[in-house]
Amino acid sequence: MPCTVSMTVNGKAVSREVEERTLLVTFLREHLGLTGTHVGCDTSQCGACVVHVDGRSVKACTMLAAQADGAQITTIEGLAASDGTLHPMQAAFREHHGLQCGFCTPGMVMSAIDLVKDNASPTEQEIREGLEGNICRCTGYHNIVKAVKAGAEAMHGSGAKVAAE
């Protein structure tokens, strides 16, 4: 049975008729053409499909599009400023070589942003545990951890860093 779902994706209102069983990730990729969100598994283990739903990170393969009806969705495509300036977390991943093949990267960046939202100076252990739901096969995580640390500091500004210390 088809149903109509409406939501705001990267600041734009969208509405589509979809099959009820359509997953949010399928909706984003196939119906909206937002292919930056990736599918790396079929058991909700890998985290390649993480997006923000109402500001929190969610694996878009664990949710039906219909469940996201009315929600605010942000995908990797919606992070950078309209002039192309990268989000501080995106910039940190580039600076610290936190990506190789790029496939896990969108989910990793989206998870990282949520992870450090309320924590300007996460410890290495906090970062590693926070990214436990995102698998990367290329980087060995070393540079991802560095990038998330730097991204957190950049997101919160140097003032926040000093205050946290």
Next chain:
Amino acid sequence: MANPNGIGASVRRREDARFLTGRGTYTDDINRPNQTHAVLVRSPYAHARIGGIDAAEAMQAPGVIAVLTGADMEVDKVGSLPCGWQIHSKDGSPMKEPPHFPLARDRARYVGDPVAIVIAESREQARDAAELVMVDYEELPAVATSRKALAEGAPLVHDDAAGNVCYDWHLGDLAAADAAFAQAAHVTKLDLVNNRLIPNAMEPRAAIGEYDPANGDYTLTTTSQNPHVIRLLMGAFVLGIPEHKLRVVAPDVGGGFGSKIFHYGEEAIVTWAARKVGRPVKWTADRSESFLSDAHGRDHVSHAELALDKDGHFLALKVSTIANMGAYLSTFAPSVPTYLYATLLAGQYKTPAIYAEVKAVFTNTAPVDAYRGAGRPEACYLIERLVEIAAQETGIDKTEIRRRNFIPAEAMPYQTPVALQYDTGDFAKNLEIALPLVDYDGFAARKAESARRGKLRGIGFATYIEACGIAPSNIAGALGARAGLYESAEVRFHPTGSVTVFTGSHSHGQGHETTFAQIVAERFGIPIENVEIVHGDTAKVPFGMGTYGSRSLAVGGSALVKAMDKVERKARKIAAHMLEAAETDIEVKDGRFVVAGTDKSLSIGDIALQAYVPHNFPLDELEPGLDEQAFYDPKNFTYPNGCHVCEVEVDPETGVVEVASFAAVDDFGRVINPLIVEGQVHGGLVQGIGQALYENCVYDEDSGQLITGSYMDYCMPRADDVPSFTVRYHEDQPCTHNPLGVKGCGEAGTIGASAAVMNAVVDALSDYGVTHIDMPATPEKVWQAIRRATPAQAAAE
């Protein structure tokens, strides 16, 4: 450094901009107009006779366009997937090479063997209809492990491979080894398993086939590490499509690690089916499908013996290995446990006599082929476990026994007893760099500190050497390769001075778009922004053997240098003409073409413009244009080497192993981009640690069902399973036979890490008398080993 983005600079990657903003283009991101979707019907049995396939109900399902089977392929004379290497057995007979059809015809031979393809308007419709395809299977007895396959009277995977043996091969001098063993003061013996792994690139495989009836052109878009190789194999051997009518594109590819080298049946199926249904056909694997059908890695069972004299010098090594090939021979499979494994059994040591025999067997499991390191991790693991046990048995310190046996740097080039000639390497120096990095002298204190917390601490070393830069075509040919393994590059200057480089190497995470551009920017003194690197498309790149075996820079980069040499020669001619000087008077300095002893000079940009807008070229001597192509065939393998040191802490109550620290000292020759190389090492280390502690592919011995078929069963290393690393390069031993002096860095981490980790684990358990544990050292296995070794203590608890 003349160029801030030249060789040796940690240039931030140019490809990141698209990957970080969701603008990468992976195969599954591509959709073609009027496209259909395919889902494969795969055998649920490890071994079954296929009686018949009834697709009537599936054809009635909504959106279904076609259901095609092996019988349809047979009618169209679709061929078998070819194998790229031929190994000969001890008795001179060629390996058994049974046909491997893209869709199984009369028998399915592993769980996941494709038997039919369902094509529908949507993926969901194809998936629904696939469940309606009725296949009449008659289940047959199966063999899921190599030991079972070799048992007396075991069921045959292929009727014409008696005893399930593919080949029974050997290398080295048995008589010399036996003579040395007879003189030995001590013999260290070891039985070990190199556990089967599933590569798990994060992007599942995918393929889109297209056929244009207007001109008879086919296009395959696929998740491949080597599109030209796929074009050659699929076009010439499987589908009979001439290469000028077949374009293969490998766009952004989400990791490979070897598993995307091979020509897979699905590629041929969608290309063939696209013509059958007259529309593009797209297939994307689910992760579950990847687990079942990607080529797996490793899976060796070995017995090894090392003979030593009374001072701990190695006299001889004898190795007997059983290698699992799976149900069919994948593209490179036969070469992995032979020429990529046995030839590396000298390791870094001057062991004078080595003999290795390898029996390759068929089983009812997915094909096994090259996975990051491919044969070399298996060799390193075997040698380094033996050496560590020998150290323990002889009471010689584990670093000292290695020092006593290292091939000295001054012995280079060094001919090993197993076919290879190492060109450079200073193995003792690698170790000397590593020791202070890990504070080896402080280990006893750290162990005592761990003990105070009730933990067991161990330290493990692994020294490794690998043969990379695959491969010198003459040697590869002599070893059974059915093709040469050179690489191509084309350097095309445009009239306004920018450059497009076409390389036959393929980047699927390695950062070639950055590294290769650095090499060009440095050579011609131009901004890196003016250099574009094109790869992965047979319609654009002249030819290519692709990326595997840590070969891109050593072979593809060398081809690039050769093409740049040609460009420079031509540019020199043009400069001489423009500056009215003799060609011999033109010098190249920092990318400028200078008339010697004058201030007259031209940039490459000035010359490029003249090359394309010439008005008075002496046409008999000088053609317009500045676009050169080169093929480079290496003279020898390259030999990256290093020393990896791991420290672990084991909780004896739970058996949990924690990697406390890991240091890697690697000799990759000259390093072009240290940041990228370091990333390659990190990733490799975690795959090696993964094999040692977490990852294990398990088939049920009786049914042949894959037990570890998802991320809930197959334990991938996650961020909180591994530490940060200490990585150092040892750069004063550049490769002697390629123009960049580079050796390759892609596989090193994986090769050294599993041995270093396991040596550390066994060291931690040595107080309990444990001498060996097979990988992965899971908590349960470690806990059991402790309990077994200390029955009295276990009973008391």
